[in-house]
Amino acid sequence: MGARLGGVTRTYHHGNLRDALLARAEEQLATDGVDGISLRSLARDLGVSHAAPARHFRDKQALLDALALVGFRRLDDGLARAVTEAGGAFDDRLRGLGRAYARFAIAHPRLLEVMYAGKHHPEASAELLAVARRGLGLVADAVDTGQRAGAVRDGDPDHLALLLFAAVHGVAQLATGDLLDGEPAADLLDDLLETCLRGLAAPTPAG
Amino acid sequence: MGARLGGVTRTYHHGNLRDALLARAEEQLATDGVDGISLRSLARDLGVSHAAPARHFRDKQALLDALALVGFRRLDDGLARAVTEAGGAFDDRLRGLGRAYARFAIAHPRLLEVMYAGKHHPEASAELLAVARRGLGLVADAVDTGQRAGAVRDGDPDHLALLLFAAVHGVAQLATGDLLDGEPAADLLDDLLETCLRGLAAPTPAG
C-alpha cells in the first residue's frame, strides 16, 4: 500500500498508525490540553475508524502513558545534551541540567503534566519511573563529582540529587502554571540554583 | 422543608445543595481522583435530578474551581496556624510553613492537583491567585523578619519567598506523585529547607 499524503509516506493499513496517533495526540495535547484528546477525534484526524486506536492502545490511559514515555525520553535527551555541553565543572553541569529541565517544562507544559499525572497504569508506571530515574542519575553524577572535589558537603548523592531535582521541579511547575507573578522563570531558577549550591557547599575548613 | 437525613438537617429544595455538592465532590475526589467526579453521579448521590447541579455550577469546571478555592482557603488556614505555633524566630516560622504545606499536600494530594490544575475559568483564576498569594505573604513576612535581623541576605522578600515556596512545592509535588523512592517526604523537606536557609544566610561579616 502506502499512499502519499502531504508528502509523507503513509503506510496506514499495516504501517505506522501507532506513531501517527502519538504524534497527533501530542499536537492536540499542546493546543487543547489533556481533555482535548479523544481517541475518536484522533481517529478522525488520521482517517481511520473510531475503533482503530484500540488496537494500539487498550485504553485512553495507555495512550497517555505512551505519551508520557515519549516526554521522559525527550527530557532525558535534553538533560544528557546539557551535561555534555556544560563542560566538566560540577556546578556548571548542575546549572545546565536545571536550565534544561526548565526549558523543557516551559516548552511542553501540557506534556509535563501528563508525565507527572498520577493516573498511569501500573505497568507503565514502572517503565516511567525507570526513565525518570535515569535523568536523576545525571544529577547524582554531578553531585558526586562535586563531592570528590571537596566542594559539596557529604551525603548520599542520590539524596542530594533528589533535593536539587525537587527544587528545580518546583520552579518548573510554578512556571508552567503561570504562578510566577510575571517573574521570569529563568531568573527564579538561577537564583534558587545558586542558593542551593551555596547551601550544599562543603563547610570551609575553619580558619 | 428540611428533612432529617443521617442526623444532618438537609434543606435541599431551597437550602444547601451547593455545599452538599462540594462536600460530596471532595469525598469523591479523594477516593477516585478528578475523573471520578461527575456532575450526574454527584446529583444521584444527593438524591437530586441530574440537572440540579447546573443551578450552582454552570460547568463541571466551575465546580472544580470552587473546590480549588476551598482547598486554598484550608491551606491558608493551616499555614497561618503554623506561623502562630512557630514562635517568633524567622527560621522556625519558615520551617513550620514548609512542613504545614507538605502536610497539606500529603493529606490532600488530589485536591492539590485540582488547585494547581491550569484549567480554571478566568474569573476563578483571579480569585484563586489572590488566595494563593495570601499564603505566599506569610512566607515573605518571615523572610522580611530574617532580613531585619540581619540573618537573611538582601533581596526582595517576595522574590525570596517565591524561591522558598517553589522549593517546598517541588518536594510536595514529588511526594504526592510517589516519586520519592521511598524516601520520607519529611526528611527531604527538612533537608531542602535547611539547605535553602543556609544558602540564603547573610554573608557573615569578614573576620
Next chain:
DNA sequence: TACCCATGTTGTCAACGACAACATGGGCGC
C-alpha cells in the same frame, strides 16, 4: 394576596470510551 424568581425537574442531544462481531490482506509455514 398575587406575582416573580431562585431552585429543581424532565427531556433531549451529541460526544465519548469501551466492547463485540466481523472483514481483509500480508507474511509465514508448508
Next chain:
DNA sequence: GCGCCCATGTTGTCGTTGACAACATGGGTA
C-alpha cells in the same frame, strides 16, 4: 508458489456524561 492465520482495521452498539432547553414549584416579597 499456495493457503492459512493473525495483526490490523471496520461497523455497530451500549451506557455514561456534560450541556442545554422547556417546564414546574413554592417561598419571599411587593
